[in-house]
Amino acid sequence: MKLLVTGRTNLALDLPPEVQVETFRENRPIPAEHLDADAVVAWGDPASIASMANDMPNLRWVQSLSAGTDLFESAGLGDVVLTSGRGLHDATVTEHTVALILSLVRQLPQMFAVQAEPRWGTEFRGPRELQPPERVASILESRVLIWGFGSIGQHLAGVLTALGATVRGVARSAGERGGYPVVAEEDLDAELRETDILVMVLPSTDSTTKALDTHRLAQLPSRSIVVNVGRGSTVDEDALVDALEAGEIAGAAVDVASSEPLPSDARLWTAPNIVITPHVAGFRAYGGEQLVADNVAALLAERPGDMRNVVERG
Numbered sequence: 535m536k537l538l539v540t541g542r543t544n545l546a547l548d549l550p551p552e553v554q555v556e557t558f559r560e561n562r563p564i565p566a567e568h569l570d571a572d573a574v575v576a577w578g579d580p581a582s583i584a585s586m587a588n589d590m591p592n593l594r595w596v597q598s599l600s601a602g603t604d605l606f607e608s609a610g611l612g613d614v615v616l617t618s619g620r621g622l623h624d625a626t627v628t629e630h631t632v633a634l635i636l637s638l639v640r641q642l643p644q645m646f647a648v649q650a651e652p653r654w655g656t657e658f659r660g661p662r663e664l665q666p667p668e669r670v671a672s673i674l675e676s677r678v679l680i681w682g683f684g685s686i687g688q689h690l691a692g693v694l695t696a697l698g699a700t701v702r703g704v705a706r707s708a709g710e711r712g713g714y715p716v717v718a719e720e721d722l723d724a725e726l727r728e729t730d731i732l733v734m735v736l737p738s739t740d741s742t743t744k745a746l747d748t749h750r751l752a753q754l755p756s757r758s759i760v761v762n763v764g765r766g767s768t769v770d771e772d773a774l775v776d777a778l779e780a781g782e783i784a785g786a787a788v789d790v791a792s793s794e795p796l797p798s799d800a801r802l803w804t805a806p807n808i809v810i811t812p813h814v815a816g817f818r819a820y821g822g823e824q825l826v827a828d829n830v831a832a833l834l835a836e837r838p839g840d841m842r843n844v845v846e847r848g
Contacts, residue, residue, distance in 0.1 A: 535834060536571040536592075538564065543577075543599060545822050549830055558582070564589070573597070573833065575826055577817075578605045587611055595833055595841075597826055599819045601627075601686060602765065603845050604738045615838055616845040617829055623816040624689035627735075630815035631690055631763050632673075632697075634787035635731060637809050638759050639670050669757045669784040670730045674698035679725055681745075682735035682764055688712035690733065699731070726753035731761065738765035748773040751783065759785040763815045766790040775801040778808060789815045 539547065541557045549555065556571070558564055560579035564571075564586070573595040574586055586593055587609040595615045598606055603618045637643060641658065648655035664672055676699045680687040683703030691701040691714050702725065703716040710716060717725050726732065732754060736742045746760070747770045754760070760783060762769050771792055777783045785807040794813055796802060802810060819825075825842055832840040 535573065535830075536568075537573045537575065537830070538568055538571045539575045540577055540599070543575075543819060543822070545575075545819060545826065547823055547826055549827060550834065552834070553830060573830075575599065578603070580605060583609045586614070595829065597829060598845075599822060600816070601684075602737045604765070607845065607847055611847075615833075615841060616847065617825075617841055617843045618845050619819060619822070619825070620685050620843045622819045622822050622825065624686050625820060626818045627686050627763055627815045628690040628693050630789060630811070631733060631761060632693060634761050634763070634789065634809055634811070635673060635694075635733075635759070638761075638785040638787055638807070639672055639676075639731075643809060665730075667757065670759055672698075673731075676700070676730040677728055678702070678731045678733065679704060679729040680733045680735060681722075682737070683711055683714070683716055684735070686763075687733075687735045688714065690735070722750065723753050726750060727755065729754060730758050732758060734760070734762040734764045734768055736764040736768040738767045742768045744768070744770040744773075746770060746774070748776070751777045754783050756782055757784050759783065759787070761786070762788045762790055764790065766792040766794065771800070771802055775805045778805045785809075787811075789813055 535552060536554045538556050538558050540560050542560055556568055558568055560576055560582045562581050564582050569589050570592055572592050575597040577599050583605055586596060593614050596606060597617050599619045601619050601623050603616060606616055645655055665675055670676055678694050678699045678701045680691060681704040683705045687703055694701050701714055703711060703714050704719060704722055705716050706719060708716055708718040745768045751773055774786055778786060787809040789811045790813050829841045
């Protein structure tokens with residue numbers, strides 16, 4: 535079995551001797567000498583995905599290291615088994631999301647600006663309300679809505695709950711997941727009106743394109759903040775900037791953009807009260823070695839039903 539592994543990872547793979555492991559560069563088509571591979575472990579670059587879909591007749595399995603598999607799914611992989619990186623990024627994306635939330639609610643960008651003067655920012659000191667009416671000032675006693683309540687969203691919910699927030703999820707259907715109440719998307723407007731912190735963890739699909747649009751932003755209280763760690767395409771960025779400029783929401787933080795790298799003339803750069811990070815929340819496939827090893831073992835044993843994180847495709 536020939537397995538191609540992206541060079542953009544530091545996974546210490548311990549695989550059976552019958553597995554021939556080769557590395558490749560993802561930002562270009564897969565080299566001709568590796569087109570005979572049986573399996574690929576990759577993050578998901580369009581150039582290499584096109585090779586997988588069109589030029590690899592022996593390909594049986596693709597392991598995405600990303601939680602989202604939208605690029606792989608849209609490439610037309612045929613009967614190739616696709617497995618996702620679900621669960622590999624729960625802790626790291628949660629960590630980054632909490633950092634983004636805290637940067638806004640604790641006014642860190644404003645304090646960094648004062649530090650650069652340099653000046654001791656006395657305006658930030660002194661007794662104050664835990665939750666003033668004009669903005670969210672603490673995670674404690676805040677109302678958090680996580681739109682996209684999968685593995686990452688549920689892990690994030692646990693951490694935010696530990697910090698004193700009340701958390702609800704949003705998914706296609708209502709119910710309970712991981713011990714948290716989940717509302718259906720059809721009831722989203724009413725939930726948004728009662729939200730202090732909206733966290734977007736949606737994948738990129740036809741149905742999620744600009745899911746957070748002008749109408750839904752208008753439902754949020756003016757004191758609320760929006761954080762996007764899912765996919766940039768799920769937020770109408772012009773509508774988000776308009777809301778920030780008009781003071782219709784108090785702040786935003788994004789780790790993703792509809793176009794990456796974000797162009798230098800993009801309106802997001804100059805929007806007020808926004809924190810931008812360059813899509814760095816994940817990219818640490820924690821537990822990836824075991825996931826790959828388990829799926830290799832299942833494939834070698836001709837037991838595809840035992841593979842973990844199989845993506846069901848229509």
